[in-house]
Amino acid sequence: MHANHARTPFDLGAALKDAGLVAGIVVLLTVALVGARVQDISSGPPVVFRFDDVIAAALLAFVGRFAIALLRGGRPRPVLIAALAFALGLSAILVHGVTSAGPGLTRLLPFASPVINWVIAIAAWILSARAAWLQWHATSTLDAEAREAREARMDRLGAMVQTWARFFGPLLLGVAVVLPFLPGIDRRLLDIAILVVTYIMLGWGLNIVVGLAGLLDLGYVAFYAVGAYSYALLALYFDLGFWTCLPFAGIMAAFAGILLGFPVLRLRGDYLAIVTLGFGEMIRIILLNWYTFTNGPDGLSGIPRPTLFGLPFTANPPEGQASFHSFFGLEYSPLDRIVFLYYVILGLALVTNLFTLRIRKLPVGRAWEALREDEIACRSLGVHPRNTKLTAFAIGAMFGGFGGSFFATRQGFVSPESFTFIESAMILAIVVLGGMGSQIGVVFAAILLIGLPEVFRELNQYRMLAFGLAMVAIMVWRPRGLLAHREPTVRLADHAPGAADAAPEMRT
Amino acid sequence: MSVLRVENLHAGYGHIEALHGVDVEVAEGEIVALIGANGAGKSTLLMSICGNPRARQGRIEFLGEDITRLPTHAIVRRGLAQSPEGRRIFPFMTVLENLQMGAVTTQVQHFDEDLERVFTLYPILRERRQQRAGTLSGGEQQMLAIGRALMSRPRLLLLDEPSLGLAPLLVRQIFSVIREINERDRVTVFLVEQNAYHALRLAHRGYVMANGKIVLSGEGRELLENEEIRKAYLEGGR
Numbered sequence: 001m002h003a004n005h006a007r008t009p010f011d012l013g014a015a016l017k018d019a020g021l022v023a024g025i026v027v028l029l030t031v032a033l034v035g036a037r038v039q040d041i042s043s044g045p046p047v048v049f050r051f052d053d054v055i056a057a058a059l060l061a062f063v064g065r066f067a068i069a070l071l072r073g074g075r076p077r078p079v080l081i082a083a084l085a086f087a088l089g090l091s092a093i094l095v096h097g098v099t100s101a102g103p104g105l106t107r108l109l110p111f112a113s114p115v116i117n118w119v120i121a122i123a124a125w126i127l128s129a130r131a132a133w134l135q136w137h138a139t140s141t142l143d144a145e146a147r148e149a150r151e152a153r154m155d156r157l158g159a160m161v162q163t164w165a166r167f168f169g170p171l172l173l174g175v176a177v178v179l180p181f182l183p184g185i186d187r188r189l190l191d192i193a194i195l196v197v198t199y200i201m202l203g204w205g206l207n208i209v210v211g212l213a214g215l216l217d218l219g220y221v222a223f224y225a226v227g228a229y230s231y232a233l234l235a236l237y238f239d240l241g242f243w244t245c246l247p248f249a250g251i252m253a254a255f256a257g258i259l260l261g262f263p264v265l266r267l268r269g270d271y272l273a274i275v276t277l278g279f280g281e282m283i284r285i286i287l288l289n290w291y292t293f294t295n296g297p298d299g300l301s302g303i304p305r306p307t308l309f310g311l312p313f314t315a316n317p318p319e320g321q322a323s324f325h326s327f328f329g330l331e332y333s334p335l336d337r338i339v340f341l342y343y344v345i346l347g348l349a350l351v352t353n354l355f356t357l358r359i360r361k362l363p364v365g366r367a368w369e370a371l372r373e374d375e376i377a378c379r380s381l382g383v384h385p386r387n388t389k390l391t392a393f394a395i396g397a398m399f400g401g402f403g404g405s406f407f408a409t410r411q412g413f414v415s416p417e418s419f420t421f422i423e424s425a426m427i428l429a430i431v432v433l434g435g436m437g438s439q440i441g442v443v444f445a446a447i448l449l450i451g452l453p454e455v456f457r458e459l460n461q462y463r464m465l466a467f468g469l470a471m472v473a474i475m476v477w478r479p480r481g482l483l484a485h486r487e488p489t490v491r492l493a494d495h496a497p498g499a500a501d502a503a504p505e506m507r508t
Numbered sequence: 509m510s511v512l513r514v515e516n517l518h519a520g521y522g523h524i525e526a527l528h529g530v531d532v533e534v535a536e537g538e539i540v541a542l543i544g545a546n547g548a549g550k551s552t553l554l555m556s557i558c559g560n561p562r563a564r565q566g567r568i569e570f571l572g573e574d575i576t577r578l579p580t581h582a583i584v585r586r587g588l589a590q591s592p593e594g595r596r597i598f599p600f601m602t603v604l605e606n607l608q609m610g611a612v613t614t615q616v617q618h619f620d621e622d623l624e625r626v627f628t629l630y631p632i633l634r635e636r637r638q639q640r641a642g643t644l645s646g647g648e649q650q651m652l653a654i655g656r657a658l659m660s661r662p663r664l665l666l667l668d669e670p671s672l673g674l675a676p677l678l679v680r681q682i683f684s685v686i687r688e689i690n691e692r693d694r695v696t697v698f699l700v701e702q703n704a705y706h707a708l709r710l711a712h713r714g715y716v717m718a719n720g721k722i723v724l725s726g727e728g729r730e731l732l733e734n735e736e737i738r739k740a741y742l743e744g745g746r
Contacts, residue, residue, distance in 0.1 A: 363608075363612060366601075366605060366608060366609060367609070367612060369598075369600075369601060370598050370601065370609045373598040373599065373600055373601065374596050374597075374598055376560075376592065376596060377592060377596035377597070377598065378609070379560070379580040379581055379584075380558060380580060380584060380590045380592050380596070381584060381589075381609055381610055381612055381613070381656070381657075381660065382581050382584035382585050382612055382613035382660060383581060383609075383612055384581045385581070486600050486601075486640075488601075488602045488604075488605065488638065488640075489605060
């Protein structure tokens with residue numbers, strides 16, 4: 001499509017119809033969710049109607065869709081002027097609203113929430129940038145050619161990041177190791193770091209199942225829960241410590257993986273995904289209802305904290321026992337425990353990563369990757385598909401179990417509420433967003449998906465929405481993940497890095 | 509001694525039966541070609557020898573053992589290698605990794621020797637060993653598929669249309685390597701081909717299949733001179 005302004009025909013009627021349709025869909029979607037709000041009867045009428053928001057949303061959708069139609073039809077100029085004016089105006093009012101508290105201009109804003117207003121302003125800026133691009137470059141990136149070029153560019157980027165990862169990885173690791181001692185690191189940041197590293201570990205664990213073996217698992221949180229409850233129950237019933245229980249928790253989770261995998265792994269793709277989704281919910285519901293054993297919705301509390309070779313991190317250790325600070329002759333600091341927890345999860349995560357990197361080079365790991373690519377070929381080479389998948393499933397589950405028991409010891413409390421589907425979705429999103437099979441991609445995605453919402457607290461209630469949007473965008477533009485690029489497992493000395501891809505491509 | 513013996517084999521997909529009682533025998537050290545038109549059931553026969561789709565009736569024997577009810581991976585472990593239809597190499601893995609996948613059923617200590625053997629047969633694979641298999645040309649992919657099958661040290665090699673979509677020069681090259689494998693490494697070969705002329709010239713014996721049945725069999729040269737075959741497969745399209 002070339003934007004040769006005057007000549008290309010533009011179907012005004014179709015564009016208006018399309019925009020109207022989109023606005024209609026927006027009305028349908030928002031009228032019940034946004035238009036009517038049920039509230040506590042003591043603070044006014046039971047239902048508050050906010051149809052002005054619905055109308056504003058529909059209007060914006062109509063205008064935006066029409067603008068996109070104009071861009072596609074090769075008419076960037078009116079869009080450029082309108083979008084730029086709108087973006088400038090909205091941003092100005094928003095900035096004005098921040099700096100001066102008075103009402104005045106802010107009444108012109110389409111919505112009450114500043115976050116949504118900013119999202120709209122950003123959308124307007126993007127629209128005007130795109131219009132400007134089309135105005136002066138006169139080609140659309142919707143061309144097949146342009147898309148291919150973009151695809152190749154992203155692939156090269158993926159390859160580049162993988163190459164960098166060799167230098168960048170150790171650097172990142174160094175930062176991770178010294179992080180607790182960096183200036184400006186307080187309790188809150190350290191807690192976020194622990195959370196991020198936990199998800200990195202879970203992402204790496206799930207990456208074995210989804211990224212390497214290509215088995216879509218929507219119920220990974222089940223193994224996380226099994227690990228957490230294994231530790232909590234063993235500790236509370238048998239009075240065992242964290243380090244004793246850790247291997248057991250892993251084994252229990254792996255066992256749960258085998259138990260689920262055995263009947264289920266003959267299913268493929270979507271079917272497998274749905275069964276694993278069901279399994280994840282089953283585990284949660286069992287934990288919720290088996291009151292005599294798991295304490296049901298009340299959860300288990302008083303789970304012991306981890307110790308450093310038997311040294312607890314408490315201010316006042318029991319009679320005749322040393323604690324961490326008294327043993328090393330330090331002053332007691334509550335932060336010590338947090339720092340220790342951070343190193344525990346960092347260690348666990350690194351073990352997961354080293355394991356994955358190593359097993360990819362072994363026959364089992366290679367068979368996982370081959371199974372992902374072509375199951376029929378694998379079978380004709382003598383690979384036992386079910387057993388091979390089962391090992392991937394069990395090992396992935398084991399790391400989930402390790403993560404779970406860490407979660408239990410960190411919180412000191414577990415309840416079924418922590419193991420809902422959203423956790424599975426989050427971990428899967430980290431793996432998919434990062435690029436399936438890419439270890440460094442998981443790190444970036446975890447920082448992006450876990451770290452950012454912590455920083456942008458207000459967006460939290462729209463997290464699912466942003467999530468969905470990001471997932472759709474990734475699936476449309478980068479179906480194999482942001483940093484998807486497969487590294488060969490064997491490199492020969494006579495080849496420089498990247499030579500495999502630099503070799504001339506031939507096709508007949 | 510016969511390496512492979514198929515007796516009265518019935519097999520198919522769903523409600524459709526593709527093979528209606530097929531008898532085939534392959535003796536040790538032979539190259540046997542199976543030719544026939546599209547949809548005759550050639551690939552189905554090859555696939556069901558490997559256990560997928562499963563035989564509904566009849567018996568398949570490999571090295572004297574009944575393998576009719578065994579799962580595919582178990583059959584392959586007994587020394588039968590298959591280069592399936594459409595090559596089915598692993599496109600995102602490198603050439604070397606593809607060959608490593610071919611060796612999953614063998615002992616590790618053979619690996620270097622077997623790899624060297626494949627690289628000697630197909631020197632181009634040595635050059636391209638670090639390249640992603642999906643970026644190889646069609647002919648190279650076919651060589652890789654055969655090489656991968658050879659990595660398992662098979663007693664019997666099943667090849668499904670090795671010449672599919674290749675230029676005449678490459679076809680000749682592929683076929684001469686098949687002969688080399690057979691003569692030097694004593695691998696028995698059973699191949700399915702559309703390219704009847706090349707296949708029958710290469711093979712010691714041949715079977716002709718039509719509508720799920722074997723309609724003719726005999727020596728390769730004999731079949732080449734058969735009037736019916738000339739009409740049906742060699743001079744078709746005129």
